Every structure is written in C-alpha cells, then in structure tokens.
Amino acid sequence: MKTLHVERLTRAAFAPFGDVIELDGARHFPINGGTTERYHDLANVDVTEHGGRPLINLFRAQPRALPIEITMMERHPLGSQAFIPLTARRYLVVVAPAGELDPALMRAFWSDGWQGVNYAKGVWHHPLLALDQVSDFVVVDRGGEQPNCDELSLAEPWRLLFEASVEMAE
Template sequence: MPTSMPCPSIRIPVEQLTPSSFAQFGTVIENPAHANRPPPNNDFVPKSVSANQGSALKYLDVTHIANLYNLAPSKKPAKAVMNMFVCAPRELRPHEPSNSMPSSWGDIDFDDDDESASVNAQRELFDVPILERHPFTTQTFIPMGLSPYEKHTQYLVIVAPTLPASASRRRTDRAPPYPTPHKPQRRSIKDVFARARPSPFTNESAPPPSQFSRLHPSQKPKGPGLPDLKNIRAFVADGSQAVTYGAGTWHAPMAVIGDRAIDFVVVQYANGVDMEDCQEILLKPDARAEEGVVVSVESDSSGKVLVKAGPGAAIKAKL
C-alpha cells in the first residue's frame, strides 16, 4: 500500500508546455521549427547539423537521459526498457465553486466569469489522487498517432517539486518512501588520501568532478522529500511534443483529455526492484479540505484545452 499524505484543497490552472516553463522538471522534445510559439532564448534551442546526404536536419541532444541506479540501495544494475502505455481519456467532473487555497500562481479566481472567455467554454475538474516518481531514472513519454493540430484530444503533464526531507516528516506519519543509499561513515586510508590535493594517485591537481556536476539540473537526484503541493503545476501538450521527466520528479500518471486514447512509447531504465523503480504517494484531503488537489480544465467549443496561466494566458486574479 503506498504511503499517503494529507493535502489541502487546491486548484491548479493549466499552462502551455514549453521547454523553459518545464525546465525545472525535465525536458520537452519538439521540433523548434514547428513549435507554435517562439523560444524565449537560445538556451532551449538544440544544436542542429545536416544529415542523410543533406536531406535531413539532425537536432542534437533533444532530451536528457539519466541512469542513477548506482545510487540505489540494492546496487542491482538497471537496463534500458521501452514500453507502450495506451492511455484512455480521463473522467472529468463538472465545475463547481470552491474555496480552494491558491496555487503557486496566486489567488486566481476560477469561478468568476472572464470577459475574454468564450461563452461556449466548458469548465470541468480533474482530481489528482496520486503522484509517483522514478528516483533513479528519467522517463520519456512519446505520443504516437496524435496530430499536432488535433483539438479534440490532448494530454496533461502534472508535476510537483520535492520538499526537503525535514518538512516531509511533518506531513505524514511514515518516513518518506525514498530508498536513500547508505553512506558508510568510516573510510579507508586510501580513500582519505585519494581526496587530498594534489592526488597521490594521479597527475591531477584536484579530484575529478562529481558525476552530478555534469547532469542537467532536472536530472540530479531530488532527495527523499514528499511532493510540494503548493507548487504543483499542470501543463497541456499536443501531438507535436514528447516529454522527459527528470529522475525523481514527482508527477501524476499520464492524463489524456479528450475523445480518444493516446499511445505513448515510454523509455526509461529499470532494475526490477519495485521501490527503486517506482514510488507512489496517495493524496488524501485533510479534515478541513473540500476536495483535495484538482486541475481546473477549461475547453473551448472544439474541445481544445485553454491555457489559463503562464505566458499568453488570459486570467483574472483576485487582488
């Protein structure tokens, strides 16, 4: 049975999935030439070279893949695996007013009529009862057969930062479900001298850099903490985008919104040890909560999910 944590009532607005907005949690894979919005700066545009005798443009390092299973307690090696998830559309419930606490976007009024909103817009709610993470591996979801121009089916990417371990202990009656590796306190004489500057065993003037220094920020271990629900975020993606969750990133299981299922090819590492491959946390509304963690999903008359927060969003906030 997964560990559970109490949660307040909180409603999350939907943002557009972009490389810059998602950088804290992982990477977005998309063709920069066909992206429906200009990149904010060159940091998020992969380098490209000509390939296939000039008939193709090859973008380099479009996502970050990490295998951190050397940190797992079991030390069992992992292998690269590729699976397919056929994700059916999620059930949404009708919109109803709520006194939910503000999310990281502030006290956005989801219940007040917005002059810029379409009169035919449909407001619905998606409940988030569980989050999961893969502490020692990245996980890439690649949608198949979904047109970038299809308005009737999209998917939500719901992610949360990680709380410090000290804060996590105050929010649940059990220890955080992260199998942190054991760090031996005693070191051999060789280990002590190996850390000296200069090293007696090499010609280097300093020890080699940590393996983590070469990793993208989203790839680095997140620590043993529980999800930071006050800063949970929800992004909407279309068929032109794939997404990579950074190792240890708390996220909801893939949520398809629309008329039909989406086939995802999923690439990750796994070693077959349950608690090292995947960890889950149940979000249970506390005694004073009306509903728990909820994504507010607003769609236009064609069924396209509307962006309500972030760049380009038209929202009305309570002042």
C-alpha cells in the same frame, strides 16, 4: 477542494522538472546525404544508476473525462522517464519537484500532442492524462532489479482548472 491551474507546456516553464521534447528550437542538422534532418539530443536520459538499463515501451493511454481530479502522484527515484506522443493528441502533465512531495508546489501543463516530456529522476508526476481519445506514447525509462516507483495518495484531491482557451484548443 483545491484547484491547480493548467498552463501551456514550454521548455522554460518545465525546466525544473525535466525536459520538453519538441522540434521547435532544437539543435538540428542534415544527415544521410541530406535526405534526413536530425533533431539532436532532445532529452537527458538518466537511467544507469545501480546497474539500470534503458527500456523502450509503448503506453496506450485511455482518455480522461473532465473535470480531472488529482488524488495521487508517483516518482521514479532511480531514473528519468520520457513520454513521446505518437500523434498530435492533447494531454496533460502534473508535476512536483523532487524530494518530499509538497502538493502546494504542484504544477499542471497541457501539450498539444507534438511535445513530449522527460521527467528528471525523482520528480513527482501524475500518470498519463490523455484527453479527447486513446493516445499512444513511446516511453523511455529504467529497467533493473531495484524498485523504481514510489506512489503517494494526496491528503485531499486537487481539481485541474482550465482557462477557456485551453478547453477550446482541440
């Protein structure tokens, strides 16, 4: 079985696949008479191709038991898809570049739960991988008449490999 090392989710590391949605380093300014801080333009929502429209959903992810094996990937060729956690619960992200799926180019990241992700249009990714407990996410993606989800099974499974510090960071 092949292994995939899980790395810390950062803006720089995730940039080839989309946006990391987090407050740290975001442009922000006061609004509403100084009673609110606005963190501005955190992700590029790209859903209007072929008459698409933005959808706002809530996904409730069941926790996955370790070890985790990756056996499939999916992509949304007509729009981006953003996952914004509602609580600080750890979760994993597995991605591969847009285009023809090449499992050798997959990367895995872990989030402490206060970071969201916005997959760019066509980027391959695994469905939600919540850890520890049930986790809720606001999901912004594309609605429209055309099919917008491609799924592929991998020829062989990939096991996620954690550094000891990642497994212990709860």
